[in-house]
Amino acid sequence: MNENIRIAIAGHGNLGRGVEAAIGNNPDMRLVGVYSRRAPDQIKPRHAETPVYAMEQLPEDTDKIDVLILCGGSKEDLPRQGPELAALFNTVDSFDTHARIPEYFAEVDPVARANNRTALVATGWDPGLFSLNRALGEALLPDGATYTFWGDGLSQGHSDALRRVAGVAGAVQYTRPAQEAISQVLAGERPELTAQKMHKRECFVVLEDGADAEEVRTAIVTMPHYFDGYDTTVNFISAEELARDHQAMVHGGFVIRSGNTSPDTTQVMEYGLKLGSNPEFTASVLVACARAVHRMNALGQVGAKTIYDVPLGLLSRRSPEELRAQLL
Structure with missing residues (x-):
C-alpha cells in the first residue's frame, strides 16, 4: 500500500x-x-x-x-x-x-x-504485545492461569522513575525474573505467584552532591506502582561506573498461559522476546x-x-x- x-x-x-x-x-x-x-x-x-x-x-x-x-x-x-x-x-x-x-x-x-x-x-x-498474548491465552485456554515475566533487562520506565527521585543524578533499573517460577509454569503447574514473587528489581544509582543515601533509598523502595512491595536492591555507584557498565538497553520477557483443555490434557502457550535494544x-x-x-x-x-x-x-x-x- x-x-x-x-x-x-x-x-x-x-x-x-x-x-x-x-x-x-x-x-x-x-x-x-x-x-x-x-x-x-x-x-x-x-x-x-x-x-x-x-x-x-x-x-x-x-x-x-x-x-x-x-x-x-x-x-x-x-x-x-x-x-x-x-x-x-x-x-x-x-x-x-x-x-x-x-x-x-x-x-x-x-x-x-x-x-x-x-x-x-x-x-x-x-503493555502492548504482551497484552495481546495475555488476552489470547485466556480466550483459548479459559481453564488456566497466565504468567508474565519481565527481564532479564533494563527497564526504561522504571529507570526514568528513578531519575525523578530527589537527590538522584543518574540511574538505571534492571528487572530480574525468578527462574524457579518460570520452570514451574513451563512444567504446566499453576503456582500462585504475585508479580513481586516473580521478579526482583535491582537499581544502580548515582547520587547528587550532598544527597542523603538513605533518604534516596527509602524514596525508591516505597515508590507506588514501581518498587513498593518488590524485593528491591539499591546500589549506589559513581557516574563513571554508570557510563561504563550500564549503557546497554537489553530487555525481554515471557507471557505464559498454562491450562487444561480436558482434565488430563495440559497445554502451555508461550510468547517470548529477547531484545538487544529495548x-x-x-x-x-x-x-x-x-x-x-x-x-x-x-x-x-x-x-x-x-x-x-x-x-x-x-x-x-x-x-x-x-x-x-x-x-x-
Whole structure:
C-alpha cells in the first residue's frame, strides 16, 4: 500500500531516537519533524536534514502531521502531554504504568473524541504485545492461569522513575525474573505467584552532591506502582561506573498461559522476546501502531484506543490481498 504517512516525534530521548530508526525501515512513512523541550540547536537527529522544533511549535503544525508519536516518560510527561496533544493530533504513546492505564485512558478519550482525533495509548511490548498474548491465552485456554515475566533487562520506565527521585543524578533499573517460577509454569503447574514473587528489581544509582543515601533509598523502595512491595536492591555507584557498565538497553520477557483443555490434557502457550535494544524495539511497535492510527482515523474511528482495538492487519504495510496470499 503506497501511503505517505507524515510522522512527527515529541521528545528526543532514547525512545525518540529509536522511532527515528524505525521510520527509516518503513518506506510508507516519512519523518516531518522532531519536537523537543530542549533548545532545537541542542538536538542532533539521526539525519541532518530532519527539522527540529521547540515543543511549543506543535500547535502551529497540526496540518503538517498525520500522527504524532509521544516519547516522553510515563511518570510525569505523558499524563500531561497525552490529553493535551490528543486534542491537536492523532497520537501514539507508550504509557506503561499498568495500574493507571484506565485512568489515563479516561483522560485522553474525551479530548481526542471531541476533536475527531485517534489516540492509541499504552502500547509497545508491555503493555502492548504482551497484552495481546495475555488476552489470547485466556480466550483459548479459559481453564488456566497466565504468567508474565519481565527481564532479564533494563527497564526504561522504571529507570526514568528513578531519575525523578530527589537527590538522584543518574540511574538505571534492571528487572530480574525468578527462574524457579518460570520452570514451574513451563512444567504446566499453576503456582500462585504475585508479580513481586516473580521478579526482583535491582537499581544502580548515582547520587547528587550532598544527597542523603538513605533518604534516596527509602524514596525508591516505597515508590507506588514501581518498587513498593518488590524485593528491591539499591546500589549506589559513581557516574563513571554508570557510563561504563550500564549503557546497554537489553530487555525481554515471557507471557505464559498454562491450562487444561480436558482434565488430563495440559497445554502451555508461550510468547517470548529477547531484545538487544529495548527502546528500538518499543519504537518499532509504536511506528507500526502509528500506521494503524492513521488508517483508523481515516475510517472515522476516533477517541482513545488500546492495542485491543486495533485490527492486526492495520499494523502491516501489506495490503489485505497480500496478507491473505502471503502470510495467512
